Amino acid sequence: MHPTTPRIAIVGGGLGGLTLARVLQVNGIEATLYEADINRHIRLGQGGTLDMHAESGQHALHEAGLDAEFRAAARPEGQDMKLFDKHGTLLSEQATDEDDMDRPEIDRGVLRDILLDSVNPDSIQWGKYLKDASPLTGGQHALHFADGTATTCDLLVGADGAWSHVRPLVTAAEPDHSGVNFVELSITDVDRTHPAIAELVGRGSLYALGDNKGIMTQRNGDGRIRTYVAFRAREDWLTMYGIPFDRPDVARTVILGYFSDWAPELTDLIRYCDDTMLPRPIMQLPVGLTWASKPGVTLIGDAAHLMSPFAGAGANLAMRDAVELAQAVTENPGNLPAAIETYEKALHAYVLPVAEIASHHLDLMISPDGDKQMLALLKQFDAMAAQGSGGDR
Ligand SMILES: Cc1cc2nc3c(=O)[nH]c(=O)nc-3n(C[C@H](O)[C@H](O)[C@H](O)COP(=O)(O)OP(=O)(O)OC[C@H]3O[C@@H](n4cnc5c(N)ncnc54)[C@H](O)[C@@H]3O)c2cc1C
Incomplete structure (x- = not known):
């Protein structure tokens, strides 16, 4: 058992780690976030645009109390899409209404700034590259950073992306090409x-x-x-x-x-x-990766389920993980093993179908006839939408 105010260490300040820090704070729980970058401005170019899915990324922003900030920066028209064959023939074109908020786009750097601005700045420690972490007794962990400093915590959350240094504490799985x-x-x-x-x-x-x-x-x-x-x-x-x-x-x-x-x-x-x-x-990590939950340590985002970008879901899932974990901890702060188990049970169930889609869509799209395969996929989505069954893209 842990004290009712656990010391939570989040390693990694990407979209997952920042969302977790923010949602915990909204629920009255302070965490310390350790980020390898030496400050928020050091990384030039935060990558491209992300479509925020209503049920995951947008839901997380709602739980983070950031609906207004998101709406002000979102680009619904970014959902427009054109498909060509290699000869330049337009095979499909989808135009979006200006108020279609199903999966509006937002630049990753803008989204990161929204989250960063919302998190208590005192809770972020920059320039803290985690070298390794090791279990202590009672579910606690010792964290060792490249700058020679160390700390301990009751709950260690690996939000440190594809090459996570926390992941080996829960699974031997590694990303594969x-x-x-x-x-x-x-x-x-x-x-x-x-x-x-x-x-x-x-x-x-x-x-x-x-x-x-x-x-x-x-x-x-x-x-x-x-x-x-x-x-x-x-x-x-x-x-x-x-x-x-x-x-x-x-x-x-x-x-x-x-x-x-x-x-x-x-x-x-x-x-x-x-x-x-x-x-x-x-x-990508193996599709269907699971592990038996361990006391005092868990993973969110790419650290837990790195997948190809062909489902357009990695960032959305990282943010959903953050909400699911924050809720589990908020509901059970005095019993972290139970909170981790609840979170990971849900995680493994909702990640599996998305990881299967990411893998399947990669195979379809980067193929000898990727144009025809994607056209068929779009027609399938249209048919499902017409029947009102949505469908995962
Ligand atoms: C080309 C491409 C396109 C994509 N497009 C989309 C898309 O359209 N939609 C979508 O939802 N997803 C997309 N993704 C996936 C998405 O980028 C990731 O899933 C998402 O960024 C994962 O967030 P994260 O917070 O888990 O990890 P990251 O964003 O990788 O953040 C990890 C953080 O941890 C820090 N860190 C790493 N190691 C350490 C350490 N040892 N100690 C301390 N800090 C550390 C890093 O500096 C970083 O800040 C795309 C990915 C790629 C490659």
Whole structure:
């Protein structure tokens, strides 16, 4: 048994960790969040835009008391979507009403700022890279940081992402390569610099798929277009087989070479990209991963269920995990083992179908006929929506 005010350590200040700190605070429970970055401004570029699902990401923002902040920054029109084949033929186009709040987009950096601004600043310790954590008696843990400091806690929450240092305390599972690699590209100030590209992409996202490849583009809220070029290849292919990311002109030419028979208006997204190109091997934890709950330690977000981005769900799930865990702890602060067990039982059940979708959609979309497969999927969603059964995307 623990004292009724447990000392909670959250390791990692991504969307999951910040949501957890905030929702606990809303419920009157203080936690300490340890983040590796040395301050909130150090990480340039927080990544692209995220669609916030009503039942998970948006629900978490509601529980965090941040509905108004979210609505002010959300971009419902970002749900627009176009699907092309590699010849530049438009196969499907979906336009969104301005007030459609099912899955509005928000830039990740904007969302992180909303959460950061809402959390008691004294509860965040920056520059705290967790090296390792070890169990003590009674469910407590000792945390050792790279700066030589150490602390102990009653509840340790690993919110430290794909390469979690907390995960080994609950499971031996490690991320594995999905067979797909992305290169992340962007074009800044696209409306002014490349109006034809801006018009092609429109207000939301564009997918061009086929030949085991993809060009997947999304408009961000800061006037930028962000493109993920996807290849089916082994994990070390990006760095070992000839894309010199430190020489952008050469890298651009090499990537374009893989799309030489694709429509030039699509490959313009590569041709005119900025010089910063980021290799992103897509990693995932085993689908259906579970573990027997351990006293005093648990995981949220990518640390618990890293999956490919093809379900568009990782950030949404991280935020849902935060709410589920905060609620379990709030309801049972004096019995942390029971709170962890309640949370993890729910977690394992709701993550499984989403992880299956992420894996299945990756296989469908980055395939020889990804364009046709995605078109069929969209028709299936439309049919389900017409029947009023929604359907997971
Ligand atoms: C290309 C791409 C596109 C995506 N698109 C979407 C999408 O559209 N919708 C969606 O819902 N999801 C999407 N995702 C998934 C989403 O980005 C992640 O699931 C989400 O960011 C996970 O949040 P998190 O808080 O668990 O981890 P993270 O965001 O990874 O945060 C982890 C934090 O922990 C810190 N940290 C790491 N190690 C340590 C340590 N040892 N000590 C202390 N701190 C540490 C890090 O600095 C970081 O701040 C996408 C992912 C990718 C790669």
